[in-house]
Amino acid sequence: TVMAAPMTNDQSWFYALALGVSFLKCLLINAYHSTDFEVHRNWLALTHSLPVSQWYYEATSEWTLDYPPLFAWFEYGLSHIACFFDKEMLVVPNLNYASPATVLFQRLSVIVADVVFFYAVKECCKCLREDKGKDLLGKPSFILTVLLLWNFGLLIVDRILGDLAINKHFEGAFLFSVLLNLKHIYLYIAPAYGIYLLRCFCFTQSNADGSLQWRSFSVVRLVILGTIVLSTFAVSFGPFIALGQLPQVLSRLFPFKRGLCHAYWAPNIWALYNIADKAFSILGVKFRLLDINKLPKASMTGGLVQEFQHSVLPSVSPLATLVCTLLSILPALFKIWHRPNGARGFLRCLVICALGSFMFGWHVHEKAIMMAILPLSLLAVDSRKDAGIFLMLSVTSHYSLFPLLFTTQELPIKIFLMLLFTIFSLASLKTLFRKGGALLNPLEVTYLLGLIPLELICEFVYPLTVWQKTFPFLPLMLTSVYCALGVTYAFIRLYISLLTCSDTTKKTKMQ
Amino acid sequence: MENWSLFSLCVLLGLTSRWAVSFHSYSGAGKPPMFGDYEAQRHWQEVTYNLPVHEWYFNTTNNDLNYWGLDYPPLTAYHSLVCAYVAKLLNPEWVELHASRGYESHSHKLFMRATVLFTDILIYIPAVLLYCFYFCDGSSKQKVATALCILLYPGLILIDYGHFQYNSVSLGLALWGILGLGLGWDLFGSLAFTLALNYKQMELYHSLPFFCYLLGKCIKQGLIGRGFFQLAKISLTVLVTFALCWMPFLSDPKQPLQVLHRLFPFGRGLFEDKVANTWCSLNVLIKIKTLLSRETQLFLSFALTLLFILPSSLKLLSKPNLWQFKLALVNSSLAFFLFSFQVHEKSILLAAFMLPLLVKDGLLLPYVVTSLAFLFLSLYLLSALERSTEEELRLGLYRKLTRHWLPKLNLSRIIKWKFWFSLVAMAALSFTSVWLEPPAKFPDLFPVLVSILSFLHFLGFIIYFNLVQLMEPQRKKSQKKTN
Numbered sequence: 001t002v003m004a005a006p007m008t009n010d011q012s013w014f015y016a017l018a019l020g021v022s023f024l025k026c027l028l029i030n031a032y033h034s035t036d037f038e039v040h041r042n043w044l045a046l047t048h049s050l051p052v053s054q055w056y057y058e059a060t061s062e063w064t065l066d067y068p069p070l071f072a073w074f075e076y077g078l079s080h081i082a083c084f085f086d087k088e089m090l091v092v093p094n095l096n097y098a099s100p101a102t103v104l105f106q107r108l109s110v111i112v113a114d115v116v117f118f119y120a121v122k123e124c125c126k127c128l129r130e131d132k133g134k135d136l137l138g139k140p141s142f143i144l145t146v147l148l149l150w151n152f153g154l155l156i157v158d159r160i161l162g163d164l165a166i167n168k169h170f171e172g173a174f175l176f177s178v179l180l181n182l183k184h185i186y187l188y189i190a191p192a193y194g195i196y197l198l199r200c201f202c203f204t205q206s207n208a209d210g211s212l213q214w215r216s217f218s219v220v221r222l223v224i225l226g227t228i229v230l231s232t233f234a235v236s237f238g239p240f241i242a243l244g245q246l247p248q249v250l251s252r253l254f255p256f257k258r259g260l261c262h263a264y265w266a267p268n269i270w271a272l273y274n275i276a277d278k279a280f281s282i283l284g285v286k287f288r289l290l291d292i293n294k295l296p297k298a299s300m301t302g303g304l305v306q307e308f309q310h311s312v313l314p315s316v317s318p319l320a321t322l323v324c325t326l327l328s329i330l331p332a333l334f335k336i337w338h339r340p341n342g343a344r345g346f347l348r349c350l351v352i353c354a355l356g357s358f359m360f361g362w363h364v365h366e367k368a369i370m371m372a373i374l375p376l377s378l379l380a381v382d383s384r385k386d387a388g389i390f391l392m393l394s395v396t397s398h399y400s401l402f403p404l405l406f407t408t409q410e411l412p413i414k415i416f417l418m419l420l421f422t423i424f425s426l427a428s429l430k431t432l433f434r435k436g437g438a439l440l441n442p443l444e445v446t447y448l449l450g451l452i453p454l455e456l457i458c459e460f461v462y463p464l465t466v467w468q469k470t471f472p473f474l475p476l477m478l479t480s481v482y483c484a485l486g487v488t489y490a491f492i493r494l495y496i497s498l499l500t501c502s503d504t505t506k507k508t509k510m511q
Numbered sequence: 512m513e514n515w516s517l518f519s520l521c522v523l524l525g526l527t528s529r530w531a532v533s534f535h536s537y538s539g540a541g542k543p544p545m546f547g548d549y550e551a552q553r554h555w556q557e558v559t560y561n562l563p564v565h566e567w568y569f570n571t572t573n574n575d576l577n578y579w580g581l582d583y584p585p586l587t588a589y590h591s592l593v594c595a596y597v598a599k600l601l602n603p604e605w606v607e608l609h610a611s612r613g614y615e616s617h618s619h620k621l622f623m624r625a626t627v628l629f630t631d632i633l634i635y636i637p638a639v640l641l642y643c644f645y646f647c648d649g650s651s652k653q654k655v656a657t658a659l660c661i662l663l664y665p666g667l668i669l670i671d672y673g674h675f676q677y678n679s680v681s682l683g684l685a686l687w688g689i690l691g692l693g694l695g696w697d698l699f700g701s702l703a704f705t706l707a708l709n710y711k712q713m714e715l716y717h718s719l720p721f722f723c724y725l726l727g728k729c730i731k732q733g734l735i736g737r738g739f740f741q742l743a744k745i746s747l748t749v750l751v752t753f754a755l756c757w758m759p760f761l762s763d764p765k766q767p768l769q770v771l772h773r774l775f776p777f778g779r780g781l782f783e784d785k786v787a788n789t790w791c792s793l794n795v796l797i798k799i800k801t802l803l804s805r806e807t808q809l810f811l812s813f814a815l816t817l818l819f820i821l822p823s824s825l826k827l828l829s830k831p832n833l834w835q836f837k838l839a840l841v842n843s844s845l846a847f848f849l850f851s852f853q854v855h856e857k858s859i860l861l862a863a864f865m866l867p868l869l870v871k872d873g874l875l876l877p878y879v880v881t882s883l884a885f886l887f888l889s890l891y892l893l894s895a896l897e898r899s900t901e902e903e904l905r906l907g908l909y910r911k912l913t914r915h916w917l918p919k920l921n922l923s924r925i926i927k928w929k930f931w932f933s934l935v936a937m938a939a940l941s942f943t944s945v946w947l948e949p950p951a952k953f954p955d956l957f958p959v960l961v962s963i964l965s966f967l968h969f970l971g972f973i974i975y976f977n978l979v980q981l982m983e984p985q986r987k988k989s990q991k992k993t994n
Contacts, residue, residue, distance in 0.1 A: 408621055409534065412628070416527040420520060427516030 037106050038096055039063040040075075041089050047072055048079035048090040052239055056249045060092055066252050070181035070236040078109065173197060173225050177232035184253050188357035188371055192349045195333045197225060199340050255363070264476050266366040267400045267483035268359045269324075273313065275481050280312035321362040328356035332498055341501070344382070348498050350375045355491050366404070369397040369487070380429065387429045388439045389493050392448070395422050396486035399451050403476055411459065447486060454482055517655040518644075522636060525662030529631065533624040533672040543613055549623065549675040550613060551579035552591065553605065559588050560595035561608040564759040568769045573608065582773045585756050586710040590677065594626050627671050627679070635683030636662065642686060646693055646833075681711040688721065689840075693833050697725060701745050705752040712774045716847040720839035723824045727831030777809065777852065789815070789849050792966040795959060812852045819846035819973065823980050838980040845973040849966070936964060 042061045050058055055065055055072055065072060079090055086101035088094060176193055180186045202222045203214075240249050265271040283289075310316070332352040336345050354372035358364055373394050380390035398418050405414045429439060440448070458475035462468060539547020558581065562573055567588055570576040581588060598605045605611055605619055643658040670676050684707035691700025704721050708714045725745055732738035760766040790812070794800055799808070823842040827835045940961055950956065 408618075412530045413527060416523050416530065420523040420527065423516050423519055423523070427513060427520075431513075 037098070037103070040106060040109075041097060041102065042092070042095075043072070043075045044079040044082050045090045045092045045094070047076040048082075049092055053243050053245070056240070056245060056252050058092070061095055064252060066255065068181045068184050068236060068253060069240060069249065070178065070232075073236070081105075174228050174232065177229045181232060181236040186371075188354045188361075188368070189350050191329060191333055192336070192346070192353040195337055196340065196346045196349065198222075199337050261363065264366070264403050265480035265484075266358070266364040266368070267396070267480050267487050268361070268364055269484070269488065270316065270321075270360075270364075271480045271484040272488070273316070274310070275477065277310045277313045284312060318362045321360055324360040325357050328360055329353045332356070332495070335498060344379070345498075345501075347375045347379050348494070348501075351379070352491075352494055352498060355487070355494065359487065359491055366397075366400050369393075369400070373397060381432065384433045384436055384439065385497055387433055388441075388444070389490050389497070391425060391429065391440060392444055392486060392493075393490040394425060395448055395451070396483050396490070398422075399455070400479060400483035400487075402455070403479060415455075444489075447489075450482070454478065514651050514655075517651070518640060518658065521655055521659045521662060522640070524659065525636065526628070526632070528663060529628065529668050529672050530624075532668050533627075535673055537620065537623075537673065537675045541615065545578075546613055547675070552623065552675060552677070553614065553619075554579045554612070555581055555588065555591040556595035556598055557606045557608060557611055559592040560599065560606050565763065565766060568760075568766070568773050576773075578612070580773065582776070583711055584709045584774060585760065585770070586706065587677070590630075590680070590710070597626075598622060623675065624672065627675075627677060630677060631671070631679045631683075635679035635686070638683045638686035638690060641690055645690070678711070681707045681714055683707075684710060685714055685717055689836075692721070692724060692836065697728070697741065697745055698748050701725065701748050702752055705749050706756075709753070709756040716844040717840055719820055719824050720827060720836055720843050723827040723839065724831045724836045727828040730828075731831060777805075789966065789970075792963050795963065809852060812850055815850040816846055819850060819977075823977055826981055835980060838976055842973060842976050842980060845969060845976070849969055849973060933968065940964060 038061075042063045043065055046055060046058045046065065058064065082090060082105055085105040086099050088099065089097050089102040089105075091097075176186070176190075180190060202218055202225070203216050237246070237249070240246055261270055261274065265274060329352060332349045336349045340346065341348075351372050354368075354375070358368050358372060361368075373390070376386065376390045376393060379386040381387070398421060402414055402418075405411075426439075433439060458479060462475050467474060537547070537549040539545065539550055558567060558574055562571075566574055567581055568576075570580070574580070595606050601622060602618065605614060605622070639658060639661050643654045643661070647654045647657050667678060667682065671679050684703050688700045688702075688704030688707060691697065691703055693700075701721070704714070704717070708718060726742070729738040729742040729745075732741060734742075754761070757767065757770075760770055790799065803811070820843050823839045823846075827839040940957065943957060947957075953959075
């Protein structure tokens with residue numbers, strides 16, 4: 001009928017993209033896991049029906065409240081709206097209650113959250129300076145939007161970064177404290193943000209070469225910052241401290257009773273540690289260095305259990321992981337204290353903090369990797385090296401999420417979406433950095449291509465073999481270990497690039 | 512961005528939306544005793560696997576034709592047979608004779624959906640990609656945009672992955688036929704189209720343009736000499752293909768007759784249900800279904816169909832080029848849809864007009880989403896509205912005619928307004944059909960309104976496209992082709 005016109009409208013591409021993502025989500029709404037809905041229903045119910053003193057003690061459902069108090073207050077507010085949809089969902093014993101009105105309410109809240117997300121992304125894109133005359137698909141903000149929108153990821157980091165770029169530090173600090181009180185996973189990046197604020201904000205001036213000028217320390221600013229942060233925490237935790245429930249709350253937030261690893265090992269250092277331990281124990285038994293009767297029962301045939309006892313290598317305690325995490329992020333923190341590089345340096349440090357906490361943390365969920373990928377995507381559209389690292393990390397981490405969607409029905413979807421994202425990031429970043437050779441070196445390409453046989457084996461070939469019955473955990477373990485290698489590699493490369501980057505005085509696009 | 516990446520992104524988006532729609536319900540889900548089209552396809556697998564060929568189309572003790580008897584040509588039957596073999600490997604219960612009637616399970620649904628996806632990837636999607644690559648003008652981005660629009664076409668997705676059918680096979684084969692003709696490979700094109708015809712008899716709607724195009728081309732090459740040889744080769748290809756497809760049925764003269772009887776059920780009357788064609792809409796005013804005898808109805812529909820396809824076919828015969836061919840395809844299928852006998856609403860495959868059917872299948876959500884998406888996408892990508900200047904609409908001649916009666920009218924503005932009006936009307940009708948209760952005196956009010964609205968649109972389209980094809984104003988080589 002009619003010809004296709006070039007996509008020249010400036011703003012409408014954003015809406016087209018946003019709508020496209022929303023449409024897809026609508027279609028997939030049937031596939032949303034019921035557990036997510038049940039978790040939220042339970043939290044709505046208990047914040048609504050129970051008094052505050054009971055919130056962190058309630059354990060009727062298995063999905064206990066394990067987010068910080070501000071989130072609980074948020075759920076409490078939401079429950080008042082939920083009242084109008086269906087009062088029955090707010091009754092705590094109604095486990096797995098799913099009337100049509102309930103489902104509608106849940107879906108609407110998801111959509112509203114998405115709208116907020118889109119807005120945040122849009123704001124973020126404003127920070128990037130556009131070159132006129134580049135075609136649409138090559139524009140960094142387009143790529144960024146796609147990368148962010150299609151990242152099933154987190155929201156408010158963008159908002160904060162937006163604030164940062166416009167030097168609205170107070171708002172940024174406030175938002176971050178709020179964020180921290182909403183989801184304590186942001187503790188991962190709190191050190192980076194804290195140090196950065198301290199360094200760049202409380203010390204009002206730097207020397208010409210970027211180093212610290214001690215005399216420019218502003219007590220006023222420190223006090224204001226401290227007040228903001230502390231008051232946010234007070235509002236959030238206050239009632240619980242007053243009730244003397246702080247230990248209980250903390251124990252819910254940081255469940256150290258759970259094992260070192262999730263039931264499915266997140267692809268971090270401990271996955272590699274576990275596999276090394278298993279390998280040593282098998283070899284030890286083979287070469288008769290170890291007595292098989294002395295080893296813990298589960299280590300030989302058991303798979304991914306939560307309470308993992310190491311047989312050969314020393315067991316890991318929560319304190320050990322904390323120490324390792326701090327050690328891993330300390331050099332980065334020191335670097336930005338010493339020579340902050342503006343927003344770019346902060347972002348890099350942010351990524352490293354998030355990655356470091358992911359790599360060495362206790363009972364890490366693989367979704368936590370998204371915390372590192374989002375800021376990295378901002379860096380990726382600006383620098384070649386970062387683009388390469390981003391590709392490695394994003395593809396590996398997306399693949400590591402595959403075991404979360406394990407039904408046959410979701411198999412095509414996850415493969416299609418992953419291919420979609422990979423091809424898009426690859427092609428667009430390639431176009432963006434056309435000059436200067438390939439983004440990925442041959443080793444990285446081989447590694448990424450190796451994901452294809454891995455997927456084929458784990459999902460298609462392995463279930464048909466005899467070992468499926470005896471060692472059902474093997475595909476998960478393989479996935480976990482393979483991805484851990486990729487993530488570690490990215491971590492190391494990022495660190496190298498942070499430590500070796502020269503202090504730049506050239507104008508960065510972010511500032 | 513490079514071509515390959517854009518095209519693969521397109522395909523992936525198309526595949527994702529298809530599979531996402533397949534999560535939803537299918538035709539006749541959980542509705543005994545008859546269920547729906549999904550059960551029909553499963554039943555055909557059961558019949559073709561368990562019974563010998565000569566019993567497939569006959570009413571026997573093992574094969575009750577009243578319960579979803581086969582009413583598509585042999586190629587569909589063979590396809591069902593292949594699927595049945597796979598089904599037997601996975602779970603024999605799915606194709607147990609008699610015992611598997613009304614079988615419904617999650618894994619079976621996955622299997623059936625997977626078969627649709629498989630044939631889609633094999634036949635339809637490559638055809639679309641090749642078509643956009645070779646026959647679309649413009650930069651590669653515009654080609655990709657067109658490919659995306661075609662792949663995201665809601666009608667096909669909803670029918671095939673929601674309601675449950677295998678239209679992508681016949682449409683894909685027909686598209687291969689068009690591709691073949693466009694590239695000058697007449698034999699390949701005829702082969703592909705004959706296969707399409709043997710898959711679903713609905714493709715007869717397209718057969719006349721194919722025939723006229725090829726005949727016209729042969730005549731142009733001279734009926735004595737090359738043209739004649741070409742004609743002979745094409746006819747031979749077609750006949751041999753038919754023979755091969757129908758081979759198991761040619762042993763006994765009763766067989767082909769019975770098959771034809773199943774394919775063209777003239778005993779069923781002028782129309783069933785609510786279809787957006789002339790007869791159904793006319794029936795609202797004059798009860799022609801009861802007024803006229805069956806023979807008269809047949810004659811009337813035949814005559815009118817012929818009347819509407821003759822001009823376009825003759826024009827194609829005289830000027831066999833690709834542009835005329837494509838227009839003739841549209842005209843011919845519209846004419847058949849509007850005027851022929853026993854038309855099923857699926858024959859039009861236009862999502863927005865099939866609300867009643869889809870709501871019945873519990874597919875309201877996918878319908879809304881895909882239609883909106885498609886609309887938005889085509890508006891955005893193809894800038895449809897911007898292009899509706901008079902040139903593009905090729906209505907220069909038309910304008911001259913109407914200038915006498917309707918001076919001072921800006922035709923493109925009218926078209927734009929009409930478009931928005933239609934959109935609002937469709938949206939309003941969709942909304943009311945779902946949320947409001949019809950008055951007791953007219954329980955079928957909303958489906959009928961939808962049919963009539965759609966019918967008026969189609970009538971307008973057929974007139975418009977006929978005008979475009981017949982008038983063919985002066986155009987330079989560099990002008991764009993239509994789809």
